[in-house]
Amino acid sequence: MRALLAVLLASTALPAFADTLPATSRITAVTVYPDGARLTREVTFTAPSAGSHELLVTDLPHDSAPGLIRLAASDGLQLGAFNLRADRLPPREDPLTEAQQSAKAEVEAAQVAADTAQLALEAITAKVEAAEAQVRFLSSFTGALPDGATPDTIKAMAAMIGAETLAARQSALAAKAELPPAQKAVTEAQEVLAKAQAAYDTLPSADMDYTALSVAVTAAGAGEATVTITQYVGNARWQPVYDLNLTRVGGAKLTLDRAVLVTQFTGEDWDGVALTLSSSRPSEQSAPSLLWPELRSIGPEVGAEELSRKAYGSDSALYESAPAPEAAAAPITAAMTYEGDTVVYQYPEPVTVATGAEDLRLALDSLDFAPVVEAVAVPRLDDTAFVMASFTNASGEPLLPGQVMLFREGVLVGSTWLDVIAPGAETDLGFGAIETLRVKREMPKREGGETGIFTSANRQSESAVITVENTGAEAWPVRLLDQVPYSEQDDLEIDVTASPAPVETDVEGQRGILAWEFDLTAGGKQTITLEHVLTWPEGMVLQ
Known part of the structure; x- marks a missing residue:
């Protein structure tokens, strides 16, 4: 063994050491990001005497990068240069864990x-x-x-x-x-x-392809010492999954049960680690995009051939006038922001996550929201109304993207994908159809069996009767949406009549979208008549 270590020392440009101290590390804590992870390892060894030694940690993953490693030492230990070795490594003892x-x-x-x-x-x-x-x-x-x-x-x-x-x-x-x-x-x-x-x-295995970390250490005296290794790695991720339950009994309430799926393919198992989930995204953009001045100019008119030559020929001055954007900063730089205002979740118990295994699901917590619930009907396309819940994220933290299972009164009604919801932002979610709210949109016929759309040379009219009937035993607040055409030409006039009148026009900035709101009691019915007339000058064609 000593002969092998002597060869290793002779082949590495490090200071001279009194002893080489082989050691292994133990992963004690992991912070997982939506893309990547930060591993905290502890290496405990015994310094035989005061002075300089080489600490040789023999169980780092083979794809470890020196630029993504940080070291910290216990009291009485000073750290010097370090490097990674991928070959000419000393033999390791049985790599089985204690559990194995x-x-x-x-x-x-x-x-x-x-x-x-x-x-x-x-x-x-x-x-x-x-x-x-x-x-x-x-x-x-x-x-x-x-x-x-x-x-x-x-x-x-x-x-x-x-x-x-x-x-x-x-x-x-x-x-x-x-x-x-x-x-x-x-x-x-x-x-x-x-x-x-x-x-x-x-059981998680310690046997894997590995590289060794060689660290120059100076001990104040003989005895036990500890080196903490912080290492950033890829091939790990977490994503939230949600169960969202809407109840109306005793007042509208929306309960969000949160869990996470943790997956890692780092090549080594995380056995009994303290797990932290961070919403920081160090692998994504860390600074705002850059705008570049856009120079425009005018010149004499040219023929098609000359214009084509300038556009596709060898003259590329227009494309060279602006410098290329700078490369994005290394993703690892942004990782240090996780201790600032980034939301993190700490799992209360030690966790084992095997490399290459299926997603590990861990429960987090529950959040309660006070939603505004109504039945929304689109009679032009649907024959029933749907439960819609609008709520504001008052949790003080962002809700990260994830799959949502939707429950209404404890019964699964569907699933959807939840995008990021910032603190204070409002979101609408659908919770399935209400079969007892039947919606019908009819276009009455006139004499001769003509439909509700009537067109002449320069005039077209359409009439519709919309009915919403509540056949259930529960009252519902209803929001009904329909549409009429709109025009941006003065010569094309559109006259709309509705009874009752809509409470909102151009809903959410969408031209021609109308909305009615009313309470529909159990067994009740609401009828809306809607008509629009288009007129345009003779000699023109409606498109």
């Missing part, structure tokens, strides 16, 4: 018990086979009678064969009686072994 070592011992003990039970079963089987062989031999005896045999000797020989046959059969039966418990013992021992092996297989 314990589980491996249980597997070995279960294997011994299973082997012992199998041997006991085989011994009983041998007894059965020996007794049955003796019975077959005695039963097949056809030897000649000895010379001078008398009736007494013949009788004695027959008695002996009968007694021996009976004894052999009894031995066989007794041995067979021992078979069921022995077979059961084998089965149980094999089940225990299978469970122990499965438990061992599911």
